[in-house]
Amino acid sequence: MKSIKNHLSLVIALLSILFSMQIFIIVDRSIEAYKENLASNYSVVIVSQKNLSDTTLLEVNTMISEVEELSPDNVIKRLNTGMDSKNIEFLKLTLPKFYKLNLEHYPTPEEIIDLKKDLLKNKFITKVEDFAHTHDTTYKLLLLFKGVVTVFALSIFIVTTLLIFKELRIWQFKHSERMSIMGLFGAPVWLRSAVLFRLSMVDAIVSSALAFLLFTYIASSQWILEQFDYIGISVVLFDPVSDFIMLLGVAITLSILLASLIVLGHKEEV
Amino acid sequence: MDKVIIANNLSLSYSSNETIINQADFSVSSGSFVFITGASGSGKSTLLKSIYGALKPEQGSLIVGGVELKGVSTSKLNFLRRHIGIVFQDYKLVKEWTIEKNIMLPLIINGYDKNVTQNQVDTLLKHVRLKHQAGKYPLELSGGEQQRVAMARALSHNPILILADEPTGNLDDYSSQLIWNLLEGANSQLKTTVIVVTHHIPETLNVDYKHFHIEYGRINEVN
Numbered sequence: 001m002k003s004i005k006n007h008l009s010l011v012i013a014l015l016s017i018l019f020s021m022q023i024f025i026i027v028d029r030s031i032e033a034y035k036e037n038l039a040s041n042y043s044v045v046i047v048s049q050k051n052l053s054d055t056t057l058l059e060v061n062t063m064i065s066e067v068e069e070l071s072p073d074n075v076i077k078r079l080n081t082g083m084d085s086k087n088i089e090f091l092k093l094t095l096p097k098f099y100k101l102n103l104e105h106y107p108t109p110e111e112i113i114d115l116k117k118d119l120l121k122n123k124f125i126t127k128v129e130d131f132a133h134t135h136d137t138t139y140k141l142l143l144l145f146k147g148v149v150t151v152f153a154l155s156i157f158i159v160t161t162l163l164i165f166k167e168l169r170i171w172q173f174k175h176s177e178r179m180s181i182m183g184l185f186g187a188p189v190w191l192r193s194a195v196l197f198r199l200s201m202v203d204a205i206v207s208s209a210l211a212f213l214l215f216t217y218i219a220s221s222q223w224i225l226e227q228f229d230y231i232g233i234s235v236v237l238f239d240p241v242s243d244f245i246m247l248l249g250v251a252i253t254l255s256i257l258l259a260s261l262i263v264l265g266h267k268e269e270v
Numbered sequence: 271m272d273k274v275i276i277a278n279n280l281s282l283s284y285s286s287n288e289t290i291i292n293q294a295d296f297s298v299s300s301g302s303f304v305f306i307t308g309a310s311g312s313g314k315s316t317l318l319k320s321i322y323g324a325l326k327p328e329q330g331s332l333i334v335g336g337v338e339l340k341g342v343s344t345s346k347l348n349f350l351r352r353h354i355g356i357v358f359q360d361y362k363l364v365k366e367w368t369i370e371k372n373i374m375l376p377l378i379i380n381g382y383d384k385n386v387t388q389n390q391v392d393t394l395l396k397h398v399r400l401k402h403q404a405g406k407y408p409l410e411l412s413g414g415e416q417q418r419v420a421m422a423r424a425l426s427h428n429p430i431l432i433l434a435d436e437p438t439g440n441l442d443d444y445s446s447q448l449i450w451n452l453l454e455g456a457n458s459q460l461k462t463t464v465i466v467v468t469h470h471i472p473e474t475l476n477v478d479y480k481h482f483h484i485e486y487g488r489i490n491e492v493n
Contacts, residue, residue, distance in 0.1 A: 178364045184322065186351030187379045189344075 007203055009170070013163040014207035014254060018247045020156035022215055026237055027149040031142055033233040038138060039106035045070070046119055047127040048097045061118045063103050063111060070098035096126065109136055164258060171196070172262050179266055193263040200255035208248040216240065272300040274431055274463045275321060277489075279330030282313065282320050286328075290316045292487035293330065300430070301461040303453075303477045305468060307492075308484035314467040315359075317484065318435050321465070322354055323347045335430060352380050355424030355462075357434035357449075361416045363408040369419045370395070370404040376427040394422035398448060414445030421449050425456055432456060434466045450475060 046057075054067045072095045076088060107115065116128045179192045215238035218224060228235065275298040282291040290313040298304055308314045319325040320332055323339050332339045337350045355376065356362075363372045370391055377387040395401045398418035400411075408416050417437060424432055434453065438446040450472050456462040457477055471481065481492040 178366070181362050181364055182375065182379070183348075184324070184351065184356060184362065185376045185379050186348040186354075187375075188348055191379065 007199075007206065010164070010167050010200070010203045010255070010258075011207045011210070013160050013167060014203060014251050015210055016156055016163075017160045017254065018207060018211040018251060019214070020153045020160075021250065022211065022238065022243065022247065024149060024153040025243070026235065027146065029235040029237075030228070030231075030233060031146055033235045034142065034231065035106040037233055039103055042103065042106060042131070044101045044103070044112075044115065044119075044131075045129040046099050046101065046125050047129075048099065048122075048124045049126060050124045051097055052099065052122070052124065056122075057099065057101065060122065061115050063105070063107060063115060064101050065104045066102035068100045068102070070100055072098065106139075109139060164254070168258055168261060171258070172265060175262060176266055179263075189263065192266075193259065196259045196262060197256065200259040201252065204248070204251035204255040208244065208251045211247050211251075212240070212244050215243070273297045273333075274300045274302075274335060275465075276333045277330065278332075280320075280327055280332050281329035282316050282325055283328045284316075284325075289328070289487055291320075291484070291489065294487075294489040296482060296489050296491070298463060298465065298480070300463055301457070302463055303457045303475075303479040304463075304465045305471050305479055305481045306465065306484065307468060307471070307481065312484040313487060314484055315435050317489070318433050318465070318467050321431075321433055322351060322356055352376070352427070353430045355427065355429035355432040357417070357420050357424045357432070357437045359436045359439055361408070361413075361420045363416060363419060363423075365408055368405050368407060369400065369411065372408065372419055373422045373426050375423060376429075380427050382427070390426055391422075394426055397425075397452060398422045414441045417441055418445055418448060421452050425452065428460060429462060431463045431465070434464070436468055437466065438468070438472075446472075447474075 057067045058064055072092055076091060076095075103115075112130050116130055119125050119128045175196050178195070182192045219237035224237070275296075277294055277296050280291060280294045281289055283289045306314050306317060316325060320327060320339065321334055323334075323342060326342075327340045330340075335350055335353060337346055339347075342350075363369070364375070367375075373391045373394055374387055377390060382390070391404075392401070395404055398421060400415060400418055400422075403411060403415065408419065411419065421437065424434070432453065437449050437453070441449070453464050453466065454475060454477055457464045471479075483490050483492050
């Protein structure tokens with residue numbers, strides 16, 4: 001029971017670090033997926049006095065992925081109040097050309113400004129509608145969300161780091177006696193600290209395994225998947241291979257660091 | 271006879287303004303039995319600590335088993351300690367290990383084979399009359415029993431030198447006698463050098479011994 005209690009304190013500290021890290025990764029993935037979603041729905045509309053080829057427009061800025069000429073038929077339909085076909089054809093010729101530009105990714109406000117400048121360098125382009133206001137609001141909302149999650153993850157990291165340092169002092173006290181006794185019989189440092197490293201490795205593996213179970217459950221939870229469906233995005237919440245290897249790596253690194261600090265801080269009994 | 275310990279002009283202190291042992295010269299021959307006596311605080315345990323390298327000489331030189339302890343490297347000190355068996359007054363047993371594992375410690379450190387280790391531990395447990403307690407933890411034993419475990423640990427790897435710091439202080443007669451018998455046996459049968467720090471030299475001892483008395487920081491040989 002006592003042994004479980006001893007393990008539990010480090011396992012919980014490690015687990016909370018792994019948990020906050022994976023949550024941060026999920027949020028980051030969700031934001032990226034949402035940005036992709038927004039990018040596919042977001043486009044810039046330009047008005048040109050002359051016909052512009054797709055190549056001309058694609059060369060303006062590398063961010064432009066697709067050019068689509070907007071048909072003037074809808075505008076004409078609204079204006080069509082008994083005009084004859086000749087006049088309609090004439091109107092079609094005199095109307096400026098409208099193009100919808102799709103972008104490679106969801107742009108930052110700075111990228112929109114640059115794109116606008118690049119487009120207006122062409123003397124035939126008279127107007128660029130970038131829907132900046134709507135874009136800015138959505139983008140700032142995304143940044144705010146990411147910022148809040150970063151602060152949350154950072155606070156958990158700080159709290160758990162403090163917890164780990166507290167644990168370090170307990171371990172230092174607990175293991176120093178045994179390490180000193182082993183030292184009195186000539187045990188080399190690696191042998192004296194072997195138990196400590198073995199314990200911390202066990203704790204790292206246990207906390208990673210618990211994180212694996214927790215996130216496998218979360219990733220298969222119908223309720224959580226439905227929430228993502230509502231937003232209209234699909235993300236990998238937990239990759240059982242790559243994410244688990246990363247979590248295990250972080251847990252082992254932290255535990256080895258903890259054990260190394262104890263070994264380095266150990267003083268011989270006189 | 272070869273000398274296991276040679277001290278020349280040896281001074282020991284914990285801080286620069288208080289010398290515990292002052293310019294001592296002495297030597298201990300291989301296979302001898304040595305008692306160190308003196309009043310409380312005279313420096314008996316300090317001298318013992320310096321022999322196993324826990325306290326470095328302040329001045330002079332101290333050679334143990336051919337290793338000069340002044341400025342000794344950690345690896346050399348570890349090597350030396352692997353050939354010394356120490357019995358502490360406060361036992362210094364690892365509380366979270368069974369007594370069997372505690373006795374195994376020097377054997378594990380010295381890289382003994384698993385079977386040899388187990389046989390040696392079984393033999394020693396019989397010698398210290400604790401075979402039936404093998405799986406117990408130190409805190410489940412009495413003081414006398416714990417000291418017997420510490421004694422078995424000190425003997426387990428057949429060391430060239432055994433250092434015992436008041437090994438029978440506060441022990442019952444049965445445990446005390448058992449410990450003296452073991453120390454005597456190690457010295458007479460295995461030719462192990464034994465150095466014992468004590469307040470009282472037992473009268474029933476059947477070995478020739480050398481006696482050092484520490485007074486005012488000086489080590490005097492008593493005849």
